[in-house]
Amino acid sequence: MSTSTLRAREKSASTAPIPFLDLVQQHVELEEELVQAFRRALRSAHFVGGSEVEAFENEFAQYIGAPHAVGMSNGTDALRLAYITLGLRPGDEVITAANTFIATTESISQARGTVRFVDVSPDTHTIDPSRIEAAITPRTKGIVPVHLYGQAADMDPILEIARCKGLWVIEDACQAHGGTYKGKKLGTIAPMAAFSFYPGKNLGACGDAGALTCTDASHVAVLKQLREHGQTEKYYHVIEGFTARLDAIQAAFLRIKLRRLDAWIDGRRQVAAWYGEALSEIPEVQRPAKAPWAKHVYHLYVIHAPRRNELRAHLQSRGISTGLHYPLPLHLQPAYAAYGHQRGSFPVTEASAKRLLSLPMYPELTQTDVGRVADAIRSFYR
């Protein structure tokens, strides 16, 4: 490349839009391998179940360090089938964080359970263990901590409460593939954990996909029945189930991407370190807290900032796209009006909903990109 073209490229890079998420770069790099996997699937005509699914399940279980992994159609179905496997019955209550994506609670309702929200800690924004006991009733069956934004919830006190009260625990690890709690991989802390491979997750398919990791082989058998019409063999149905299988093509793609996951996580942590440094000089910005118990894998890089909406518009005017996770807490959503929660029910979640802002985060971001985002934020508060 000539020096002038190079200079032109650098110039355009310094003004080019910075998307919130860029999946294109990752796929350009992997294109040959992905296309080969697709061709292999096409030629075998094996689209549901089969060796690619089994191989991915084994490789993912091994990566997480869990005894078993069961492929699922998506993370929401993974959670729903986990609740059903653990015997959730109509009216049973499940406790989870007020600040999460609706999939965590939708799946509880889909399994005919009742959602009990608990507020989050003001620093990590994961479920506040000190508020869990007050939410337990005689109908409570389980707790679903969410490893939010890629950082583990504080699991030890949660597991202790669950042990004392006879409740089960399922990790919602849909944002936290590869993260750890006190050195242990997420997905191995509770008896079951749900993962999503939605394209934008740290490990994403080229479509919808999900999985559960679990320790109990008897749960694996039930999960495999539930995901495939309740059958033990073709056309023999011990129960009614669902269509909730992982596609073979997605499994093949995921196997290719899983090999890169650790490098991508390193990339995300590097980007977070750059942000941390660049934003430390902007007193208005509260950077994401690093919990002492966690290896954060930065699915999202969420700052808290005053005049958030104006800041967001300012960044957008400079070509920098951002996200909100989440702008309206679940307990205030019309979908959950029937629970009758009012403003003020979960004050930490509500206060942070007004201030949170997710900055661009993906492994391909450069230090220059991060510098541009920080400069744009600085210029807003000046």
Ligand SMILES: *Cc1c(COP(=O)(O)O)cnc(C)c1O
């Ligand atoms: C993505 C996600 C899920 C599951 O999402 P799917 O799109 O169904 O795979 C569940 N919980 C959380 C917290 C998530 O972010």
